[in-house]
Amino acid sequence: MTYHCDNCGQAALETDTICWHCGRSLAQREAKEKSLPAAGNEEKERPLPLTRISAYAGLTLAIVIALLAVMNALGQQPQVIQGISSSLKPGWITITDQNRVFTLNLPSAWQRLDRYDSEQQAELIKQVHQNNQYQAALSPYDDMADDRQLLFLAAANQTNMDTAVPPFIVIARSQQLGQLSPEQMTVLLREGPSGVKLLRSNLAEGINGRRQALSILTMFYIDQELRCQHLFTYETAAKENPDGFLVVGCASEDAYNDYTNVFHEILVSFQPLLP
16 A cells, blocks of 8 residues: 655655655654544444335334234133143044134044034034934923024944944033023923933032033933933123033943043033133
């Protein structure tokens, strides 16, 4: 690099400390050079372009909007309370209906039909009309709730099953039943109807804090006896017109003992979902 003397303007070497033409000290040159900003620093001190600032602002806004959307979606998810009784066992899955009205655990091999699934609704209605055992399972409530609606049906795989009635689960809801307490439901089951026998009933609080009644009943179906576990529960009592829910698991008398625990696990995992 070539330098010039500030006094006479003649060229000087980088290593020179005095000008060989006029004798002027070149020490001032070094101080002046140190005070000048480096070329790299000059670039760093330039303000960011407006387009880059706008891009950063837009990205930040998009992230904030996405986070708000996620938080809002989570806030609208139905509330599911996890407990020991609702934990999944090997070979089981958690089922939630299409309308997110309820959830429960089932053996994964069981065949299922959901009334809220547009592709399954017609088949569910067909199965109910063709197989009277599903209607028989809900027959104890004929006089209590003529507005009941069957929501869900699940049945064990019939392969290698000798029984004519494979174990099954039905779920129904009714506003009329929602006006009853679990205690009142137990009394009504004990007093009737004809052909139905209440073997045992237990009042308890479910994992979601709702009072519920668990009962075991027997009833005759065609030429055999069905033994069923019944769960009666309801939506939050804070709702003006809460719906009552029935979850019923039945099997023929000869198969019931093999499915006692299965039915119990299904029933205690059932939860009406809060919006």
